[in-house]
Amino acid sequence: MNDNSSEKGCSESFISSLPRLKLSDLKDPINDSCSICCCTYADDKYPLISKLPHCGHNFDYECLSIWLSKNKTCPMCRDDITSHKEVIDTSNVELEEDWGMYG
Numbered sequence: 001m002n003d004n005s006s007e008k009g010c011s012e013s014f015i016s017s018l019p020r021l022k023l024s025d026l027k028d029p030i031n032d033s034c035s036i037c038c039c040t041y042a043d044d045k046y047p048l049i050s051k052l053p054h055c056g057h058n059f060d061y062e063c064l065s066i067w068l069s070k071n072k073t074c075p076m077c078r079d080d081i082t083s084h085k086e087v088i089d090t091s092n093v094e095l096e097e098d099w100g101m102y103g
């Protein structure tokens, strides 16, 4: 076992810089739920849902911040989220857009 926990996760500032959503911002709030705790999102006036900018998966901010303090991947698709934020390559910007257009 390699117990090097300080190296594994994302920084707090990275986690808090992720986009936040309210329930009303979701495209499909009835069927959407947090895959970490398997609960549907609470309807709140505060944006308590965190969205991962690259893959577009969303989770409770609280659940995600706990997960990201230990991991650097999306809990759902295992996408390395830090690799996208740090490498800003403007020639590839077009490829990242319009992922939320289905439905």
Ligand SMILES: [Zn+2]
Binding pocket: 034, 035, 036, 037, 038, 039, 059, 060, 063
């Ligand atoms: Zn959750």
Ligand SMILES: [Zn+2]
Binding pocket: 052, 055, 056, 057, 074, 075, 076, 077, 078, 079
């Ligand atoms: Zn994902």
